[in-house]
Amino acid sequence: MSAPLLRVRDLATHFFTRAGVLKAVDGVSFDLSAGEILGLVGESGSGKSVTGYSLLGLIDPPGRIVAGSIRLHDQELIGLPPAALRDLRGRRLAMVFQDPMTTLNPVLTIAAQMQLALGAHERVSARAGRARAADVLTRVGIPDAARRLDAYPHQFSGGMRQRVAIAVALLNRPDVIVADEPTTALDVSIQAQILAEMKALVRDLGTALIWISHDLAVVSALASRILVMYAGRIVEQGPTATVLRAPRHPYTGGLLDSLPSRAAPGQTLQQIPGLPPTLAALPAGCAFHPRCARADVACQVAPETTLAGTRGWRCHHPLAEPAP
Amino acid sequence: MLGFLIQRFLQAIVVLVVIAGLVFAGVFAIGNPIDVLISPDATQQIRLDTIARYGLDQPLWQQYLAFLGRLAQGDFGRSFVFNMPVLDLILSRLPATLELTLAAVIGATVLGVPLGMFAGYRPDSRVARLLMGLSILGFSVPTFWIGLVLILVFAVTLGWLPAGGRGETLSVFGVEWSFLTWDGLQHLLLPAINLSLFKLAMMMRLARAGTREIILTDTVKFARASGQSEWTILRHHVLPLISIPIVTVFGLEFGSTLAFAVVTETIFSWPGLGKLIIESIQSLDRPVMVAYLMLVAFLFIAINFLIDIAYAALDPRIRARR
Numbered sequence: 280m281s282a283p284l285l286r287v288r289d290l291a292t293h294f295f296t297r298a299g300v301l302k303a304v305d306g307v308s309f310d311l312s313a314g315e316i317l318g319l320v321g322e323s324g325s326g327k328s329v330t331g332y333s334l335l336g337l338i339d340p341p342g343r344i345v346a347g348s349i350r351l352h353d354q355e356l357i358g359l360p361p362a363a364l365r366d367l368r369g370r371r372l373a374m375v376f377q378d379p380m381t382t383l384n385p386v387l388t389i390a391a392q393m394q395l396a397l398g399a400h401e402r403v404s405a406r407a408g409r410a411r412a413a414d415v416l417t418r419v420g421i422p423d424a425a426r427r428l429d430a431y432p433h434q435f436s437g438g439m440r441q442r443v444a445i446a447v448a449l450l451n452r453p454d455v456i457v458a459d460e461p462t463t464a465l466d467v468s469i470q471a472q473i474l475a476e477m478k479a480l481v482r483d484l485g486t487a488l489i490w491i492s493h494d495l496a497v498v499s500a501l502a503s504r505i506l507v508m509y510a511g512r513i514v515e516q517g518p519t520a521t522v523l524r525a526p527r528h529p530y531t532g533g534l535l536d537s538l539p540s541r542a543a544p545g546q547t548l549q550q551i552p553g554l555p556p557t558l559a560a561l562p563a564g565c566a567f568h569p570r571c572a573r574a575d576v577a578c579q580v581a582p583e584t585t586l587a588g589t590r591g592w593r594c595h596h597p598l599a600e601p602a603p
Numbered sequence: 604m605l606g607f608l609i610q611r612f613l614q615a616i617v618v619l620v621v622i623a624g625l626v627f628a629g630v631f632a633i634g635n636p637i638d639v640l641i642s643p644d645a646t647q648q649i650r651l652d653t654i655a656r657y658g659l660d661q662p663l664w665q666q667y668l669a670f671l672g673r674l675a676q677g678d679f680g681r682s683f684v685f686n687m688p689v690l691d692l693i694l695s696r697l698p699a700t701l702e703l704t705l706a707a708v709i710g711a712t713v714l715g716v717p718l719g720m721f722a723g724y725r726p727d728s729r730v731a732r733l734l735m736g737l738s739i740l741g742f743s744v745p746t747f748w749i750g751l752v753l754i755l756v757f758a759v760t761l762g763w764l765p766a767g768g769r770g771e772t773l774s775v776f777g778v779e780w781s782f783l784t785w786d787g788l789q790h791l792l793l794p795a796i797n798l799s800l801f802k803l804a805m806m807m808r809l810a811r812a813g814t815r816e817i818i819l820t821d822t823v824k825f826a827r828a829s830g831q832s833e834w835t836i837l838r839h840h841v842l843p844l845i846s847i848p849i850v851t852v853f854g855l856e857f858g859s860t861l862a863f864a865v866v867t868e869t870i871f872s873w874p875g876l877g878k879l880i881i882e883s884i885q886s887l888d889r890p891v892m893v894a895y896l897m898l899v900a901f902l903f904i905a906i907n908f909l910i911d912i913a914y915a916a917l918d919p920r921i922r923a924r925r
Contacts, residue, residue, distance in 0.1 A: 335828055337824060337827055337828060339819075365827075365830055365831075365832060366830060367830070368827065368828055368829065368830040369828065369829035369830030369831070370830055373828060373829065374825075374828035376821050376824065376825055376828075378821060381820060381821040381822060382821045382822060382824075382825040383822065383825070384822050384826070384840050384843075384844070385822075385844075385918070385919070385920060386843045386844060386917065386918050386919060386920075387839070387840075387843065388919075391839075395826070395829075395831055395835060395839055395840075396826075396829040396830070396831065398831075398835075399829060399830040399831040399832065399835065400830055431919040431920070431923075433919065433920050433923065434923075444825065447825070447829055448828075448829070450829070451829075451830070
């Protein structure tokens, strides 16, 4: 395998609040190759979004990246001066947010907003900017893009607005797009459309994609590799198909069992007992052990990641690998 | 949009008629104007003649209709004191107040909005804390006191600026303006500062509150994620988004200052509308009071209308609803 495009090592992002230090991301490591689609899965509060924001250097105080390394190509991003980081954002690393109703500026036309995003990185005349904007909007599936440039966000439906946001992210041809639950706020039918289009787009453009979601079903349809996060740590990783077929971490197993599609009709849905821990009061040792049926004394000590080929898990008592 | 304009026009007429009724009741119907118009030792014949001349022997509703009819023709009568048409009198005083008010409101906005945006952008910085502390002073210290202090410091002690009057004026299209001459500008400075301090504090607080709110939204995060600089974000995203409350306050402050700059105009002997109305009330110059009150009502209607137009220009969502 070629050298990874993005190499994240021991990333730790903490929030220094009055309630104490919240370790939202606590030692996350992964690689991302060019053009790869990586799924980042976890419940709310697992640190998946903070991981995404950390990659772009968009952590607001009281949060701060306290340790680790993020290398894009051969450039270290952590510790980069703000101006240099700003220049990378949008040009090399872009982001799409969850709620398309709030991300676009309601009082600016689409053309004006795209011009601002373009102008952040190069001098572009209004005419050339419009042409590029229309081109990208067409790519993301907005009909009659040249005319729609002068429309305002409220004149678009939710799905169309998210397409515009994706177009803004694609505008400067970034190497990596971080998509933070971009389809969660949309109707299921629109969600499926956008997933399919997104997959085709990144394949055509060679853009790598980090798809953050709480929805295993969405990620399994899209990602070639999957990272499962729990309480600020990656607890399981591997190729999507293998992880879904044979999860090794009990948490992943629980998530899979609770998928509605896995329950027989009429049967009660499975669920993981208990609640995700609050970051202010993480259990000692493995953060999942209070909810885990397999936990014993050994789980009082945090497990290290066990690596086996393309797979990895962080558990003292992994689920058995099914016979091939 | 046309429907909106017609609707607003009709509303304006209704408001003006109601105001006219109130003004009529307040100024004409209460008390006996005859006692003011003629001396107590006038003959009975003069008394009756005067009553007939002003229509005071008619029933009240007929007097009101006649009053409305004169208003509709733009006839506000003659000033008892100056013995000239009231409209001319008011229009001769309006430019002085207009330039003073505009200088104060525009100055407060141009200075207050950027300062407030900075305070909202860096709420924990020392400068922001200092600005917010000063804004509390701006709110709470009375205008007349600041005016006196300004005169004492800059006119009396330092002798840098004149203490009162309009100074030299330049005539443009028959209207005298102070701000076009160096001397007039010097005269304008102190009263304009005096009037603007309260507005400056308000604009700062408004811009700060808006900026603090907008800066945390996904709109700003998304703009940052596309690599836009903080300056671009403040200028192109935050400023348009906080402008609606600012325009509202700008309009209302403009209207109320235009109408009620009384204190400052008196302290700085600025020959504007505020001084005129105070003098008229003291000398019971009723036609001037009536015309002035009608003018104020009209100004507020016009300003509110312009604010609505500005809303539509600033926010496409408002435009879409009409």
